Amino acid sequence: MRLRPVALVLIFIAAAVLTAAALGSVPIPLREVLGILANRIFGLEGTIAGEWSRAREAIVLEVRLPRVLLALVVGGGLSVSGVLFQGSLRNPLADPYIIGVSSGASLGAAAGLLFFIPQGITGFGALPIFAFAGAVFATWIVSRLGRQRGRLEPTTLILAGVAVSAVLTAMVSLLMVLRIQNLQDVYLWLMGSLSGRGWKHLAVAAPYVFLGVLAALWLAKDLNVYLLGEEAAHSLGIDVQRLQRWVLIIGSLVAAACVSVSGVIGFVGLMVPHALRLILGAEHRRLILHSLWVGAVFLLVADTLARTILSPTELPVGIITAFVGGPFFIYLMKRGSGYHG
């Protein structure tokens, strides 16, 4: 990325953030949003003309801003994680959930909500911890099962992911049948939503996504070579087993951090990297950087739609991503170009 495109992207993101913070069940004019932010960030108390109530200030600073930023972080994180999984499994249909992150997180969250957190989603402190633990546990099991003669093997790994996910999903359903209090919370969580999330959640997810993106860029060159196949990658100096292990660890941690705060938001991590690969080609450094911002903005737009189109009712954002993502994906698929084993 040259400097000018970077600046353009940053301006675009800033505009998207401001617009999203202005929209909602209580519309707040853009200049008021700007004023509130400027006051908080630069300490310009009173220098910017305009009067706003404490309530509006709280809406912008405590409700909308963290949620908007979280949408960016989760969207970007899921997309970069998707790049990592598609690259390391050499499978364009892989997504961050393919080796059990989502089902593991779901089981963790469901168990947490049904047994340990009687106050439900609103008593939110511990929920990401349960979900995160579940996600890490599931991917650990799958990566143990996905070996053949001590080597990680993509096809085996994917099959193990499918099998383990099936069992874990069944356990979630079983839990839901057996314990019906908090059922709606569990259901909402399973569909994926950013509703009610605040700075606390941003603090959980952002460090993982930030470090994960850096690590992904560090491995980008190796991932390019790895696309040629294991033997070719080996002959170009890549320790294939070590690369796969690291990519799985990084991709899973990023996805687990995202899922633990947002629930299972589908389609972003599959669609964004795939679509960008069709447009930009397979070079990973480019793919990672562009997936980061496109995924971030995509989820921000989707989440803003989710909380405004039926306002004051909120839709789970997963519904929007699937509605938008599915047809767009089909369009790209029909347009052709892309993969041949």
Add this chain to the structure above:
Amino acid sequence: MVDRMRVEAVTYAYEAKPVLEDLTLTLRPSLFYGVVGPNGAGKSTLLKLLDGYLSPQAGAVFLDDLPLSSYSLADLAKEIAMVPQHSHYFPFTVEEMVLLGRTPFYSRLGKPGDKDMKIAREAMETAGVTHLSGRLVSDLSGGERQRVTLARAFAQRTKVLLLDEPTTHLDLEHQINTCRLLKAKSEEGATCVAVLHDLNLVAGFCDYVFVLDSGGLVKEGVPAEVFTPELIHKVFRVSVPRLNHPVTGRPVIAP
């Protein structure tokens, strides 16, 4: 002349049954070697042992008198290039794909420099894919992809070139061109080792042949000595007359 590579008493088994047993051979600079033998004779395994992708259970493989295990993967990549039997083709442009052959030579966060670009362009020129440089590899035909893979290996500028059935998906013209290229590379000093199924290509182009059958080296030598009707019958279980090429005098196997 000094040996470039040595395989000493190497045994390799995938499960209990050895694919190669107690194999010893040497490879010298400036020669084009052909490896032939029926399916399952261990030809691909030999190549994978030569580039260190597989480690032998017994014995050792040496490059310039040092065991492969004493090299780092990154250093090995500067000495030995491999064209595997199966490659994956993702939407890289031809130029990007050939430049991947330069990855052992620049840093993790760096980009290919002018020298790398120059070498990659030369490699594309040699392999005859310059006119494809902006196309996506995933859109090319099988033969074109094979030549791009060849260019990628050339771009590594290694002393040793290993090729597992490089001519299998090519038409006659490109089969012959590929062999000519490898012959030319060997004349420039490289050690080229190719697994080939077409005995006539081996007879026509290779300086030296290894014949493998059920895990062992059955015979080695120059094609004219190796390709006797008796040996071909013994190894491939077919009876064929052997003629001699009217111009070159090299053996021709006519089924």
